Amino acid sequence: MVGMKPSDAMPTATVKFFGAGTAACIADLITFPLDTAKVRLQIQGESQKTEGSSRVKYKGVFGTINTMVRTEGPKSLYSGLVAGLQRQMSFASVRIGLYDSMKQFYTRGSESAGIVVRLMAGCTTGAMAVAFAQPTDVVKVRFQAQVRLTDGVKRYNGTLDAYKTIARDEGVRGLWKGCMPNITRNAIVNCAELVTYDMIKELLIKYDLMTDNLPCHFTAAFGAGFCTTIVASPVDVVKTRFMNSSAGRYSSASNCALTMLRNEGPTAFYKGFMPSFLRLGSWNIVMFVSYEQIKRGMTRAQQYWESPF
Numbered sequence: 001m002v003g004m005k006p007s008d009a010m011p012t013a014t015v016k017f018f019g020a021g022t023a024a025c026i027a028d029l030i031t032f033p034l035d036t037a038k039v040r041l042q043i044q045g046e047s048q049k050t051e052g053s054s055r056v057k058y059k060g061v062f063g064t065i066n067t068m069v070r071t072e073g074p075k076s077l078y079s080g081l082v083a084g085l086q087r088q089m090s091f092a093s094v095r096i097g098l099y100d101s102m103k104q105f106y107t108r109g110s111e112s113a114g115i116v117v118r119l120m121a122g123c124t125t126g127a128m129a130v131a132f133a134q135p136t137d138v139v140k141v142r143f144q145a146q147v148r149l150t151d152g153v154k155r156y157n158g159t160l161d162a163y164k165t166i167a168r169d170e171g172v173r174g175l176w177k178g179c180m181p182n183i184t185r186n187a188i189v190n191c192a193e194l195v196t197y198d199m200i201k202e203l204l205i206k207y208d209l210m211t212d213n214l215p216c217h218f219t220a221a222f223g224a225g226f227c228t229t230i231v232a233s234p235v236d237v238v239k240t241r242f243m244n245s246s247a248g249r250y251s252s253a254s255n256c257a258l259t260m261l262r263n264e265g266p267t268a269f270y271k272g273f274m275p276s277f278l279r280l281g282s283w284n285i286v287m288f289v290s291y292e293q294i295k296r297g298m299t300r301a302q303q304y305w306e307s308p309f
Contacts, residue, residue: 009303011295017097019298023291024092025085027283032084033077034279037064039144041272042240061275080143082159087136095129095186096291099194118195126190130183135175137182138243139163145244170247178243181253185235192231197224197288214289221288225281233276234269 011019028035040058058064068076102121103113113121130137139162146155156162166174200220203209210216242256250256260268 009299011299012302013098013101015295015298015302016100017093019291019294020095020097021089021093023287023294024088024096026290027287028081028084028088030286031279031283032081033065034061034275034282035084036077036079036144037061037068038272038275038279039141039240039244040064040068041275042237043145043244044271061278064275079146080140083136083140083143083162086159087133087140090136091129091133092287094132095125095190096194096287098125098128099190115195115199118198119191122191122194123187126186127183129190130179130186134179134182135163138166138175138177141240141243142166145240174247178239178253181235181239181242181256185232185239188235189228189232192228193224193284196227197221197284200224214292217289217292218285221284222281224288225284226277228284229273229277229280232280233273236276237269237271 037058041061041064044058058067065077099121102124103117104110106117106120107113139156139159142156142162143159156165163175170177197220200223201212201216204216204219205212210219238253238257238260241260242250242253245256250259257269
């Protein structure tokens with residue numbers, strides 16, 4: 001990322017890799033209920049069609065959270081958290097932690113990177129991360145969409161059981177269900193998130209509006225979260241619906257999108273927009289602020305370890 005002072009030691013790729021995963025886990029711990037509410041709102045139209053009911057169960061972000069707490073208990077807000085943390089540790093480490101390294105790869109070591117290079121780096125690390133961590137994302141979405149029934153019957157009994165059940169019932173390919181729409185989504189998300197953060201931060205420092213400190217990181221992260229939500233919501237809704245669907249319900253992600261458009265109209269692609277924005281905005285703020293501090297802390301610790309006196 002931009003903004004390092006000449007006197008600062010540049011964090012190594014290893015520091016960025018583990019720092020990004022750790023920061024993403026911290027952000028997930030804080031914002032996970034918003035993500036769960038977003039998933040429930042995104043699949044709501046699909047559930048109504050399946051059950052033949054027109055009644056709207058969830059209304060708004062906090063209404064959804066309130067309904068879930070009242071009918072399923074507070075723990076339901078963190079359903080799938082283990083898979084979520086597994087996802088972030090493997091996923092964010094690649095897509096965020098390797099972003100700077102990929103920029104340098106495309107510029108052949110040069111510090112100067114234009115918008116095209118940044119977009120290419122964001123697309124590449126986003127695709128790499130999905131190919132590597134897709135099973136954790138599938139399990140996370142399944143848990144978040146799982147409604148706890150009154151008779152106690154649950155779709156999966158635990159994270160490991162979910163991996164085993166999906167592989168047994170849908171084949172190993174089931175763990176990579178929705179991989180292509182997820183690659184598309186994360187190419188968009190990575191570009192919107194990382195490139196926007198990178199450029200806002202660079203401009204704030206370049207024009208002396210802010211220094212490379214916490215307020216600067218906060219402002220850049222907020223802007224990145226807003227831009228990301230706008231461009232990524234349609235693909236995110238399709239990804240969630242397709243990954244949560246039973247075997248054979250949709251023939252492809254495109255079929256899922258067309259079915260949504262036909263049955264629910266174009267507004268269906270922005271279902272859960274407010275929780276998406278609240279979640280992505282807050283997630284970006286917590287993640288990037290934590291990431292910057294973790295990078296600096298780990299770099300200083302590494303310097304001290306190498307030269308204690």
